[in-house]
Amino acid sequence: MRRAMFALLTALAVGLAVPGSAFAVRGDLVLGVVLEPPHLDPTAGAAAAIDEVVYANLFEGLTRIDRHGAVVPALAESWEVSDDGRRYRFKLRQGVVFHDGSSFEAGDVVFSFERAMADDSVNAQKGLFEAIESVTATGPYEVEVHLKRPSGGFTFDLGWGDAVIVAPESAQTNKSRPTGTGPFRFKHWAQGERIELERFDGYWGSAPALQKVTFKLIPDPAAAVVAMLAGDIDAFPNFPAPEALARLESDARFTVVIGTTEGETIVSINNARPPFDDRRVRRAIAHALDRQAIVLGAMFGYGTPIGSHFAPHHPAYVDLVARYGHDPDMARALLSEAGYAQGFKATLRLPPPSYARRGGEIVAAQLAEVGIELEIIPIEWAQWLEQVFRGKDYDLTIVSHTEPMDIGIYGRDGYYFNYESQAFRDLMEGLKLASDDEARYRLLGQAQRLLAEDAVNGFLFQLAKHGVWDAKLKGLWENSPIQANDLTDVYWEP
Amino acid sequence: MSDAWIELTARARGNRKLVIGGAITAAFLALALLSLVWTPYPATRMDIASRLSGFGAAHWLGTDHFGRDVLSMLIAGTRNSVAVAVVAVGIGLCLGVPLGALAAARRGWVDELMMRISDVTFAFPALLSAVMITALIGPGAVNSMIAIGIFNVPVFARLTRGAALRIWSLDFVLAARTAGRGGLAITWDHVLPNLAGLIIVQATIQFALAILAEAGLSYLGFGTQPPQPSWGRMLSDAQTLLFMAPRLAVLPGLAIAVTVLGLNLFGDGLRDLLDPKLGNAGDGP
Amino acid sequence: MALYLIKRLAAFLITLLASAIVVFLVLEVLPGDPASIMLGVNARADTLAALRAELGLDQPAWLRFIRWLGGLVSGDLGNSYTYGVPVAELIAGRATVSVPLALGGMLVSALIAIPLGVIAAAQRNRAADLGISVFAQLAIAVPNFWFAILLILLFSVMLGWLPAGGFAGWEAGIGPALGSLLMPVVALALPQAAILTRVTRSAVLDVLGEDYLLTARAKGLSRAAALWRHGLVNALIPVVTIMGLQFSFLLAGTVIIENVFYLPGLGRLLFQAIAQRDLIVVRDVVVLLAGAVVLVNFLVDLLYGVIDPRLRREAAYV
DSSP states (O other): OHHHHHHHHHHHHHHHHSOOTTTSOOOEEEEEESSOOSOSOGGGOOOHHHHHHHBTTTBOOSEEEOTTSOEEESSEEEEEEOTTSOEEEEEEOSSOBOTTSOBOOHHHHHHHHHHHHSTTOOOTTGGGGTTEEEEEEEETTEEEEEESSOOTTHHHHTTSGGGOOOOTTTGGGTTTSOOOSSSEEEEEEETTTEEEEEEOTTOSSOOOSOSEEEEEEOOSHHHHHHHHHHTSOSEETTOSOGGGHHHHHTSTTEEEEEEEEEEEEEEEEOTTSTTTTSHHHHHHHHHHOOHHHHHHHHHTTOSEEOSSSSOTTSTTOOOOGGGGOSOHHHHHHHHHHTTOTTOEEEEEEEOSSHHHHHHHHHHHHHHHHTTEEEEEEEOOHHHIIIIIIITOOOSEEEEEEOSTTOGGGGGSTTOTTOOOOHHHHHHHHHHHHOOSHHHHHHHHHHHHHHHHHTTOSEEEEEEEEEEEEETTEEOOOSSBSSSOOOOTTOEEOO | OHHHHHHHHHHHHHOHHHHHHHHHHHHHHHHHHHHHHOOSSOTTOOOGGGTTOOSOSSSTTOBOTTOOBHHHHHHHHHHHHHHHHHHHHHHHHHHHHHHHHHHHHHOHHHHHHHHHHHHHHHHSOHHHHHHHHHHHHOOSHHHHHHHHHHHHHHHHHHHHHHHHHHHHTSHHHHHHHHTTOOHHHHIIIIIHHHHHHHHHHHHHHHHHHHHHHHHHHHHHTSSSOTTSOOHHHHHHHHHTTTTTOTHHHHHHHHHHHHHHHHHHHHHHHHHHHHHHHHHSOOSOO | OHHHHHHHHHHHHHHHHHHHHHHHHHHHTOOOOHHHHHHOTTOOHHHHHHHHHHTTTTSOHHHHHHHHHHHHHHTOOOBOTTTOSBHHHHHHHHHHHHHHHHHHHHHHHHHHHHHHHHHHHHTTTSHHHHHHHHHHHHHHHSOHHHHHHHHHIIIIIISOOSOSSOOOOGGGOHHHHHHHHHHHHHHHHHHHHHHHHHHHHHHHHHHHTSHHHHHHHHTTOOHHHHIIIIIHHHHHHHHHHHHHHTHHHHHHHHHHHHHHHTOOSHHHHHHHHHHTTOHHHHHHHHHHHHHHHHHHHHHHHHHHHHHHHHHHHHHTTO
């Protein structure tokens, strides 16, 4: 008896003495992502995939967008705006170091901004900096920015991934060895496979709970499902296989969180090309579309139908879905009126995502019912950018515009929709000058109505954020106010 | 002629491979023709409300994720496979056989050049190059035909050349040559008729390979495009739905396998049948 | 003999060069501008021009071709447009998946085919032969990517024994890495095995009739021993030859299988590079694969010419 007790006590002692891996909280995370970033410098490329890895984790800007879409201070502790809205004075944080040990100070901000604004800059969002007249360091930790004209969203703009602060010592190599000021540092990139980050001990803020993060590249929906079920990955913030969500939800191991994104999924119409230059034809297309069927068939029910280019979760949203109900007869009548009683043929270019490929098949079937025969042309993003976006050589295409508050693109000169409307441009001008939320919301509402009236594009649905992760994981974003996987507040429940 | 014919048909009936393979191939071709006029449902009609339904009275083989009838899609897919395979093999035949015959007739640098060119073509794994070609000129059924067809040309060219060379070395052909008959005449009169059997057998085999290639291209997304039904694409669509509707992954593959099996058996049977004839290539002018 | 070797060598080099020219020409026609892919949707003309200059897209074609050839020979394959890392590194990394996969496929197909082929030949026209023949017919007819999907359905979805895709990585240990490769290798091996089975069978049959085997039997060796000691080696020659000639199909199979299982190998690298218009990577990988095929064919030619007649002469004295 005594021997048994002794054995038991020894076992207990040994068990407790072993570095309590059974009791310690997990510090590593494997996150699944669909698109591999071409490189890791957010200031040198527009791919959302870059921000999904580095934003808030590796790089920081003067400000940061948080999970609610609000602007919070980051490398700028605080700021003052002059009365005329044209002068910003930023008070920078002290004691901040880059991952390579160099210290952060005002010179780095000036360098980053000037680099982005330079003539030979490869920053994809040069437009963010367009309003800047000059940037000067007025002290080691103070920067003054002069704007050409007041810009209400300036601090929001500075929170974009393209506006993060980089150091002159490391800027050249950021593509392959990103060096920022964030709570994580870059460890390793196995091309086509995974990207590894580890906690940065010199971080100025509170240390994140996670010590090691691996972004695993899983481009295919089927592979994503399997990886999730097998436990190969802990989280998939933008799960690409909505067909599997129901099954994952019923499994107690996983949490499924459906949130919102800023992605308006639309059938873009080339407004300059006949017959699409005729508004009746565009309206016919709008009536031929059955948004509910598309959401059901392509997204397995996840997604909210929209009637114009605006996110339903935004306070300024106006519900225009009913403006063009699913009405094939009305569509045929409109086509007849426009002189296309026999219908016509056109092409539909589809980039890789399943909302486009699957949605596209359904759209083609729906339009076929009213006499519009579409030839489906699947293309890669490369060609989409070249042919559709730059070349504007297309009839129809399906794409999701994921930048926040991007209704302004309809007023942009030469934007690929080829939509020219002075009335719309006037609204956008007014928006820039609008002083309070009420005025802004009113103008935004008018803008949405105008787009719907002109049936500029076939507005389908707002892309949902399909978040799937281990039930014990907390702190991941529910919504995507910007494309990012902010891991600073993510932790494992013990 | 009739005796030989009787003997041939007797041997044919006794040849199991030929019979089974022939039956399957005939059924496949019949379905392809049928699909031109009728399928249970229009193969491209979507009925989202009844998507992913299983085996049942309304849809014998169920529906896919868009509510399309699987049986109709399989039947329509037959037509697609036949079309691509016929054109691809046709390209190989029409270009490859003359080239091979030419190389055998002319010899010399023409022959060398052709051998080198076909070496280079064989250096590129066929499916890979078909993928690249369709990636460049665009995906689709027609471009698949071209891409697969390109790789059939050296196959037929080599085959024709090899067999033709053997025939050219035969006594009576040399005699004809000395008598002054031209290369083209000799090719037409003596070489080609004796190659016919060999070419037909190879064509059957290439047909089967073309169907596999088309399925592979469509699976990868470079082949037949929606809304045209295609077995290969049905398989790739089904891969994400494996645990919801496994039958969607099993049925199209089965269709491909059975069709290719039938064609291979038929080709093998044909080869067995014609073999004795192929042995002595030509009994005279 | 020497003349033969030189001729084959010359043919090999010419074919290699021709392949390189074809690859370069075909890709020069490719539409698409790498700069706008990388910079994306809202990029401006000035930034695009800057990137184009950075990437050297303004040099004449022939100059780029010569530079590329030189690079290939010296081992400098340039830098990937999209990743910014040396292509040689990329290829080396991906090869750690593709090479084991392809070799495993060849090995497993040989392991399946040779025994089956021998049995079929030994049991000629009996039940076993018929059964093996049926198996071979079926295995050739089955598309390898469908077979792969069926394997996934059975072993991953239904039984949960093996991962349905992805590569665990060699760092995760031999076990998990091989586990990720098991189904891909089997799927790859099957159609090859079917073809090799037939080849082995007919090669063994050929050998069974040879004089030296009859001599061995006359000396008192059992049928099996005769087959094993004398027949097999000679029978293997055509088998190995066919394996070599099948190499290009094996490579094609590797590419498609890598896509079914999402393995980070050369096949997927090629696909991703095509999608991203990364011309440097596409050119290098295609020329590498073509070069491998040409090399293997050259080696097979050598094997045929060098070993075959000698062995035949030797065997006559057994």
